[in-house]
Amino acid sequence: MTFTSTTAPTNAGADAAFEDRIQTAHLEAKNINVWFGDRQVLKDINLSFPENSVTALIGPSGCGKSTFIRTLNRMHEFIPGAGLSGEVLFNGKNIYDREVDPIETRLNIGMVFQKPNPFPTMSIRENVLAGLRLSGTKSSDEDSLVEKCLTRASVWNEVKDRLDSQAGSLSGGQQQRLCIARSLALEPAVLLMDEPCSALDPGSTRRVEDTIAELSDSMTIVIVTHNMQQAQRVSDQTAFFLAEDGNPGYVVEFGPTDALFAAPNEPRTEDYVNGRFG
Numbered sequence: 001m002t003f004t005s006t007t008a009p010t011n012a013g014a015d016a017a018f019e020d021r022i023q024t025a026h027l028e029a030k031n032i033n034v035w036f037g038d039r040q041v042l043k044d045i046n047l048s049f050p051e052n053s054v055t056a057l058i059g060p061s062g063c064g065k066s067t068f069i070r071t072l073n074r075m076h077e078f079i080p081g082a083g084l085s086g087e088v089l090f091n092g093k094n095i096y097d098r099e100v101d102p103i104e105t106r107l108n109i110g111m112v113f114q115k116p117n118p119f120p121t122m123s124i125r126e127n128v129l130a131g132l133r134l135s136g137t138k139s140s141d142e143d144s145l146v147e148k149c150l151t152r153a154s155v156w157n158e159v160k161d162r163l164d165s166q167a168g169s170l171s172g173g174q175q176q177r178l179c180i181a182r183s184l185a186l187e188p189a190v191l192l193m194d195e196p197c198s199a200l201d202p203g204s205t206r207r208v209e210d211t212i213a214e215l216s217d218s219m220t221i222v223i224v225t226h227n228m229q230q231a232q233r234v235s236d237q238t239a240f241f242l243a244e245d246g247n248p249g250y251v252v253e254f255g256p257t258d259a260l261f262a263a264p265n266e267p268r269t270e271d272y273v274n275g276r277f278g
């Protein structure tokens with residue numbers, strides 16, 4: 001990727017201001033149990049997400065990966081009949097404590113979904129700023145914020161000459177990176193991504209992976225993926241989820257990604273990462 005000489009100094013200036021405001025965080029799930037109605041779908045999940053780390057959540061469909069990732073920023077409670085026990089510690093503070101504001105939590109812990117969901121008739125620029133508008137947050141310099149977020153999401157060079165075009169005119173991969181930029185505008189310390197590349201072609205997938213690598217210098221990232229190569233390319237640590245015979249999903253194995261793929265401790269992990277089921 002090349003930057004023109006005219007944008008470089010602007011970037012550098014925006015960079016300094018933005019980096020001052022970004023704060024990373026340590027996230028920890030403790031004894032998470034989840035129910036939908038009477039049915040328990042997750043059992044005793046304990047996972048720790050250190051600052052500036054990337055964690056991949058892998059496992060067959062239906063084992064509870066999406067459900068789990070939604071518990072990490074209080075999106076789970078939007079689902080009727082959803083129940084939960086346990087704690088999610090954000091820099092040591094339980095996000096489920098009564099005095100914690102769920103809206104503030106969702107600003108600190110952003111989320112990117114499987115299907116890119118920009119506002120299609122809104123401009124690219126307004127999409128980046130949409131979260132700010134909705135949350136009532138103000139930015140003193142919207143232009144540099146838009147540039148900074150699109151740059152960090154690795155899509156600036158592709159859209160900088162058409163910021164007023166509708167977001168719906170972008171390719172799927174560009175739309176997903178725009179959604180990442182929209183999340184970044186709220187300066188989250190943690191970014192949750194639920195299969196962010198499953199609707200993208202391989203080229204766009206690689207660009208999103210490059211974005212993840214860059215963001216992880218200053219953020220904590222949790223990503224659900226069905227792509228074993230992707231888990232190995234982007235993550236520092238991996239958790240393998242499994243739900244057997246209608247039982248609740250649980251974590252079979254959790255550890256450094258290299259070790260989990262090269263020398264898993266559990267036979268079920270070995271079978272899954274080698275494509276023998278799931």
Ligand SMILES: Nc1ncnc2c1ncn2[C@@H]1O[C@H](COP(=O)(O)OP(=O)(O)O)[C@@H](O)[C@H]1O
Nearest residue numbers: 036041059060061062063064065066067068079
């Ligand atoms: N809104 C819901 N209501 C009831 N059951 C649900 C709901 N969402 C998910 N489930 C159930 O919870 C389990 C885990 O689903 P999910 O978290 O989507 O798995 P994954 O993301 O690993 O494919 C599944 O058995 C699924 O049917």
Ligand SMILES: [Mg+2]
Nearest residue numbers: 065066067194
């Ligand atoms: Mg899912």
